[in-house]
Amino acid sequence: MAKTTRTLDGQTGTRAAGEGGRQGWEERTLRPALEKSPERDVRFTTVSDFPIQRLGTPEDIAALNLDSDLAAPGEFPYTRGIHPTMYRGRLWTMRQFSGFGTAKLTNERYRYLLSQGQTGLSVAFDLPTLMGRDSDDPMALGEVGREGVAIDSLADMETLFSGIPLDRISTSMTINSPAAILFAMYVAVGEKQGVASEILEGTIQNDILKEYIAQKEWIYPPRPSLRIITDIMAYCAERVPRWNTISISGYHIREAGSTAIQELAFTLADGIGYVQAGIEAGMDVDAFAPRLSFFFNSHNDFFEEVCKLRAARRIWARVMRDRFHAKDERSWKLRTHVQTAGCSLTAQQPYTNIVRVTVQALAAVLGGTQSLHTNSMDETLALPTEEAVTIALRTQQILAEESGVAGTVDPLGGSYFVEDLTRRMEEGALDLIHRIDAMGGIVAAIEAGFPQREIAEAAYLYQMQIDSGEKTVVGVNKHTIPPEDDHKIPILKIDQAIEADQLTRLRALRQSRDAAAVARALEALRSSAAGSDNLMPRILDAVKAYATVGEICACMKTVFGEYRETPVL
Amino acid sequence: MRSAPKVTRDASGRKVRLLVGKVGLDGHDRGVKIVARALRDAGFEVIYTGLHQTPEMVVSTAIQEDVDAVSLSILSGAHMTLLPRVMDLLKEKGAGDIAVFAGGIIPDEDIPELKKAGVLEVFTPGASTRSIIDFVHHRIHPRRG
Numbered sequence: 001m002a003k004t005t006r007t008l009d010g011q012t013g014t015r016a017a018g019e020g021g022r023q024g025w026e027e028r029t030l031r032p033a034l035e036k037s038p039e040r041d042v043r044f045t046t047v048s049d050f051p052i053q054r055l056g057t058p059e060d061i062a063a064l065n066l067d068s069d070l071a072a073p074g075e076f077p078y079t080r081g082i083h084p085t086m087y088r089g090r091l092w093t094m095r096q097f098s099g100f101g102t103a104k105l106t107n108e109r110y111r112y113l114l115s116q117g118q119t120g121l122s123v124a125f126d127l128p129t130l131m132g133r134d135s136d137d138p139m140a141l142g143e144v145g146r147e148g149v150a151i152d153s154l155a156d157m158e159t160l161f162s163g164i165p166l167d168r169i170s171t172s173m174t175i176n177s178p179a180a181i182l183f184a185m186y187v188a189v190g191e192k193q194g195v196a197s198e199i200l201e202g203t204i205q206n207d208i209l210k211e212y213i214a215q216k217e218w219i220y221p222p223r224p225s226l227r228i229i230t231d232i233m234a235y236c237a238e239r240v241p242r243w244n245t246i247s248i249s250g251y252h253i254r255e256a257g258s259t260a261i262q263e264l265a266f267t268l269a270d271g272i273g274y275v276q277a278g279i280e281a282g283m284d285v286d287a288f289a290p291r292l293s294f295f296f297n298s299h300n301d302f303f304e305e306v307c308k309l310r311a312a313r314r315i316w317a318r319v320m321r322d323r324f325h326a327k328d329e330r331s332w333k334l335r336t337h338v339q340t341a342g343c344s345l346t347a348q349q350p351y352t353n354i355v356r357v358t359v360q361a362l363a364a365v366l367g368g369t370q371s372l373h374t375n376s377m378d379e380t381l382a383l384p385t386e387e388a389v390t391i392a393l394r395t396q397q398i399l400a401e402e403s404g405v406a407g408t409v410d411p412l413g414g415s416y417f418v419e420d421l422t423r424r425m426e427e428g429a430l431d432l433i434h435r436i437d438a439m440g441g442i443v444a445a446i447e448a449g450f451p452q453r454e455i456a457e458a459a460y461l462y463q464m465q466i467d468s469g470e471k472t473v474v475g476v477n478k479h480t481i482p483p484e485d486d487h488k489i490p491i492l493k494i495d496q497a498i499e500a501d502q503l504t505r506l507r508a509l510r511q512s513r514d515a516a517a518v519a520r521a522l523e524a525l526r527s528s529a530a531g532s533d534n535l536m537p538r539i540l541d542a543v544k545a546y547a548t549v550g551e552i553c554a555c556m557k558t559v560f561g562e563y564r565e566t567p568v569l
Numbered sequence: 570m571r572s573a574p575k576v577t578r579d580a581s582g583r584k585v586r587l588l589v590g591k592v593g594l595d596g597h598d599r600g601v602k603i604v605a606r607a608l609r610d611a612g613f614e615v616i617y618t619g620l621h622q623t624p625e626m627v628v629s630t631a632i633q634e635d636v637d638a639v640s641l642s643i644l645s646g647a648h649m650t651l652l653p654r655v656m657d658l659l660k661e662k663g664a665g666d667i668a669v670f671a672g673g674i675i676p677d678e679d680i681p682e683l684k685k686a687g688v689l690e691v692f693t694p695g696a697s698t699r700s701i702i703d704f705v706h707h708r709i710h711p712r713r714g
Contacts, residue, residue: 127594127645139623142650143594216596216620257599343599347694380694381676382646456602463603467697476695491676494646567598567619569606 047301048259056416077317080410081368082333087406093371099124099149103159106149124148132178134550144499157185171202177219179206203244209270214256224560230281235536254297257459265432273442289331298360299341309367311426338364339373349475353377513546529559590618595645607698624654638668
């Protein structure tokens with residue numbers, strides 16, 4: 001162990017690596033050892049191909065200021081966590097994302113989950129809903145209810161939350177381009193239940209920038225999309241103050257093949273873009289910034305993931321205080337949800353995924369996340385079965401209640417290696433953020449295809465490293481077994497009849513509603529979109545007249561246009 | 570890793586032409602872009618459709634571009650609807666000799682039915698780019714010499 005006198009710096013008395021610091025150790029002990037037996041590899045890197053050190057030593061953190069860079073938990077810049085007691089006070093929220101088929105089926109699942117003591121819901125919508133298309137849109141063919149729940153109108157939303165008191169739960173909705181519409185439906189359901197919008201709690205993902213970068217579920221071009229988002233921020237600041245208006249997401253950026261540093265940089269650059277847009281729309285930064293939250297991925301490389309979350313908090317705190325001059329501490333704190341990496345799971349030997357998820361979840365916890373979704377072992381094959389979801393939830397419960405890791409705040413803080421890797425990732429991300437700033441900000445960078453190209457390049461490189469065996473994926477390119485000997489696990493099947501069922505309901509709705517009221521509401525919305533009024537009240541009116549998601553989006557498209565991507569290979 | 574392209578042309582020197590694309594609303598394009606680039610690097614002529622194509626659009630592009638095969642990626646679970654639709658449309662338009670292969674999140678138990686519908690091969694998660702390139706070398710040939 002180190003015998004430290006006063007500081008952690010190598011010159012003044014530390015003997016972690018013996019006399020002469022690292023250099024002394026390298027000459028005296030390491031070199032002869034390497035001559036006798038070389039290391040396993042000439043180059044050690046993270047899963048993101050980021051070089052890592054053989055050994056962390058006091059020299060690596062000589063430049064780290066213990067007060068201004070590291071600080072204590074709950075204190076600026078929050079490297080060690082945003083709360084003083086972290087999980088000693090309250091465990092992270094275990095929030096599993098779910099939804100499939102019709103509103104009625106999903107409502108039954110939600111009621112079951114709530115009866116089991118869950119207090120928050122997380123809604124997965126189907127692809128047509130995510131893309132702002134109705135179930136009877138030709139593009140929706142084969143997709144209705146398949147990857148999430150199908151919502152066409154307020155009638156479906158009423159069914160989805162039937163018997164669920166919105167004043168007693170919080171709801172997270174993974175919805176982006178049509179977020180304003182689904183959020184308006186939620187507010188309208190609340191009104192019908194007699195719940196004032198002021199007490200509604202929840203989150204909409206509402207992060208359109210990462211759609212252009214990675215997930216590709218867009219409708220309008222970036223600039224009108226940002227206008228819708230700033231309208232939501234302004235509306236919520238006034239009417240729905242407990243709502244998290246954007247969940248700024250690195251998850252999908254990583255799933256699209258980015259490195260950890262790219263995930264960190266592009267996500268924070270998106271965050272900077274939203275804050276900038278809010279300020280340009282005339283809002284005070286502290287009026288909306290406390291309601292911004294984040295969503296990161298947790299991949300296989302344990303320390304890289306821990307350090308990514310620590311670096312994210314430090315960068316964001318400084319950006320908010322020093323660049324945007326936020327005064328409210330809550331604006332400085334990066335609150336985040338984490339989901340384990342779907343793209344890391346293997347179809348081969350699927351039970352090994354339970355172990356991957358455990359390592360990834362542990363990294364998220366030691367990185368200081370506020371909430372966590374653990375993937376199920378069968379998600380490379382289909383939506384998860386109930387058994388697989390239960391194992392995934394139990395994984396979190398074992399970490400929280402058996403492993404002991406929740407008993408100490410930031411137990412990895414002060415590790416030479418962890419602090420050094422945190423700093424190097426921070427520098428790597430800041431370098432990319434500065435490049436984006438120099439391009440004129442994230443919207444200009446997206447329009448120039450910069451993040452898209454960087455990610456495509458990283459994804460291709462990683463695949464080549466797997467194909468060549470340079471990087472190992474257990475069960476895929478090493479430690480494989482013949483497919484006929486592999487475990488077969490049960491797969492959740494979505495009934496094809498669900499699509500027909502949803503189409504029948506949609507047809508009935510179109511016949512029963514007041515068509516003139518729908519037309520009036522849509523015309524009012526179109527004229528607001530062409531002007532500069534806040535769109536939220538008009539969207540709320542349209543939703544209450546039972547205009548569909550597809551009709552409302554089509555109406556706004558007539559003003560905003562449609563986004564077309566130039567694909568980057 | 571990148572072997573020299575050997576059998577990417579037929580005797581008359583015509584290169585194998587491939588349409589690589591995404592069909593449906595599914596935006597997961599990490600895999601399809603890697604496959605498109607790997608096939609191009611292996612010496613094939615590759616046309617990438619971009620996202621959000623309907624079966625009609627795919628078939629019409631395949632015919633216009635006079636491709637030898639169509640490679641489609643689907644990760645949304647809509648493969649049992651969209652792939653048979655592409656097969657039917659190709660036949661309807663008299664282009665049933667254009668080969669179709671697919672990749673994505675496709676459960677093993679769906680593969681026999683897709684093959685019965687005429688899909689030549691289905692690549693599932695974990696497939697290497699090498700296995701896809703080898704498949705094209707061996708199974709896809711220029712339609713008219």
